[in-house]
Amino acid sequence: MRHPRKLVLLGCLAALIVMTILSAVVGWAAPNLISRKWTHHITTVLFFGFGLWSLWDGYMEDGEAEELAEVEAKLDADWKANPGTVKGGNKTDDDSKKERRPFLTQFFSPIFLKAFSITFFGEWGDKSQLATIGLAADENPFGVVLGGILGQALCTTAAVLGGKSLACQISEKIVALSGGVLFIVFGIQSLLSTVES
Secondary structure: OOOOHHHHHHHHHHHHHHHHHHHHHHHHHHHHHOOHHHHHHHHHHHHHHHHHHHHHHHHOOHHHHHHHHHHHHHHHHHHHHOOOOOOOOOHHHHHHHHHHOOOHHHOOOHHHHHHHHHHHHHHOOOHHHHHHHHHHHHOOHHHHHHHHHHHHHHHHHHHHHHHHHHHHHOOHHHHHHHHHHHHHHHHHHHHHHHHHO
């Protein structure tokens, strides 16, 4: 809400694309380390586990709201402590500032890098990453990457563009419960494909 939406969206999408590709590569390599039968069973168990976990989170919603409030308070404190600089000054000041910036910020906007790093490390080890690894181990990795990127892009675009107004319309509880039901459905489908084989 405080930074240009385009830079935030690009940073978040770049992080999610990198994360999806890395997860699919790990999932694709997993059957070479563990038999395909076992990776399928592990994937099935993960789907059921993530479904139950998401349903539990949906029923016990208060923890997420408290965590969100803490993050918003920290961001407000950071914003008040460093409200940014007033635009102006001359070209030599801008050039000298650019020379002193760290290497990556000379090529990428600091806002882009912040959005990228927060999203990348925030998603590390998340249910979506582990589900991507499991799917790529059991299904076509290219389809998993394409579907993962498309799904992440739609959700992230809606979140960045809709932001707070979208969060007011859809409760976290509904999102968590819907995600839990979907994971359970995926688990049932995966279990049924095991029985048919």
